[in-house]
Amino acid sequence: MKSTLSALLFAAGAAAHSAVWTINFDGTEYPALDARMDKDLGAKRIEWTFTNNNGVEGRPAPWQAITDVTSPGITCGLEPKYPALRAVARAGTDIVVNWSGMIRMHYGPVLSYLGAIPTPDTKAQGIKFFKVKGDGYDKAANKWANEYVLDNNRTDVVKIPSNIKPGMYVFRTELLALHGNGLPAPLGGPQFYTHCFNVNITGNGADTPEGVTFPGGYKPDEKGVAFTIMNKAIWGDYTSPGPALYEGKHDAPVGDSPVVYVKDTGIFPEEFQKKYEAIKEKEDAYSLAANDKFNSLNNPGPGQPRGDMTEFATFLAGHVKEGEKLQQELEALKKEAVELGLATPQ
Numbered sequence: 001m002k003s004t005l006s007a008l009l010f011a012a013g014a015a016a017h018s019a020v021w022t023i024n025f026d027g028t029e030y031p032a033l034d035a036r037m038d039k040d041l042g043a044k045r046i047e048w049t050f051t052n053n054n055g056v057e058g059r060p061a062p063w064q065a066i067t068d069v070t071s072p073g074i075t076c077g078l079e080p081k082y083p084a085l086r087a088v089a090r091a092g093t094d095i096v097v098n099w100s101g102m103i104r105m106h107y108g109p110v111l112s113y114l115g116a117i118p119t120p121d122t123k124a125q126g127i128k129f130f131k132v133k134g135d136g137y138d139k140a141a142n143k144w145a146n147e148y149v150l151d152n153n154r155t156d157v158v159k160i161p162s163n164i165k166p167g168m169y170v171f172r173t174e175l176l177a178l179h180g181n182g183l184p185a186p187l188g189g190p191q192f193y194t195h196c197f198n199v200n201i202t203g204n205g206a207d208t209p210e211g212v213t214f215p216g217g218y219k220p221d222e223k224g225v226a227f228t229i230m231n232k233a234i235w236g237d238y239t240s241p242g243p244a245l246y247e248g249k250h251d252a253p254v255g256d257s258p259v260v261y262v263k264d265t266g267i268f269p270e271e272f273q274k275k276y277e278a279i280k281e282k283e284d285a286y287s288l289a290a291n292d293k294f295n296s297l298n299n300p301g302p303g304q305p306r307g308d309m310t311e312f313a314t315f316l317a318g319h320v321k322e323g324e325k326l327q328q329e330l331e332a333l334k335k336e337a338v339e340l341g342l343a344t345p346q
């Protein structure tokens, strides 16, 4: 029973909870960390690694949210480690964050920060972040920032200011789901889904914006964090948490777009990558289907009655075998990673 349950959670890891699938810096796509499988496969990523974010005790899942604003995990996940790789981007270009499945009723803001890395041994919690995007609730459209991302094929476009000083930065992006506010522990409280990526920003800017550290950047009782969304009538009063937005300049980038070799994006050697993608695609397809099922039942659209949520449990139960099979395939891939010298035996 336990293995069945963990297989189910494994496959559904991203179903209830959001991670980043891929991220594009200045035209180059990089794989994000897949917390379900990358660690044991020796993957090199531009994303800071983290251990399971067990936001709720006893419910381990790779992409569990951090629910405490004072937790060191709010910066870049629990026990964040400096990544092996870094992206390259010219100041003034775009970052496109490609989020995994997303629950519509996880209403809340979507925020992005950049923070200069003084030296590679700087802890994530010591980095000073300035906000480059921080959409909350759009009153005119009656739409939350997470819904904009969801309706844009789950992508979020963030502009790198053109006038910041070149150098190594952490790009920190965050979904903050507010639906748990006002609910009792252990499920209650805000849910932070944060991800951090290293990027070497080039250009000729000189600005070094003031920043805040995390934890510390948000207060537990500030409106942007503690806001309860039960009462739709007050949604218009919402303001995103944290420091003021750094506007910066948005001039055209300097120089040609960077040339990035495939190995520097974190993509595995070709044959292994194919096998990795085959497993990942199945996991992601299942996670997405679970999300769509949940969203269609829970938020069927204006004027439509809410669906029977037991159908969601039936959906999950119907995929137990599939989850177990996926886990077996992953075990075989782990062995192969060790044989190929990509990973060390666990």
Ligand SMILES: *[C@@H]1O[C@H](CO)[C@@H](O)[C@H](O)[C@H]1NC(C)=O
Binding pocket: 021, 022, 098, 153, 155, 284
């Ligand atoms: C987002 O990632 C998924 C899974 O890797 C991929 O299929 C899709 O093409 C990506 N979308 C964008 C816009 O990059």
Ligand SMILES: *[C@@H]1O[C@H](CO)[C@@H](O)[C@H](O)[C@H]1NC(C)=O
Binding pocket: 151, 152, 153
């Ligand atoms: C989402 O992706 C589909 C398939 O690639 C595309 O046809 C559609 O235009 C995209 N929608 C948005 C809002 O980007």
Ligand SMILES: *[C@@H]1O[C@H](CO)[C@@H](O)[C@H](O)[C@H]1NC(C)=O
Binding pocket: 086, 167, 168, 200, 201, 202
């Ligand atoms: C960042 O880019 C600059 C300019 O190309 C280069 O001199 C520097 O070595 C790069 N740093 C890292 C860590 O990639």
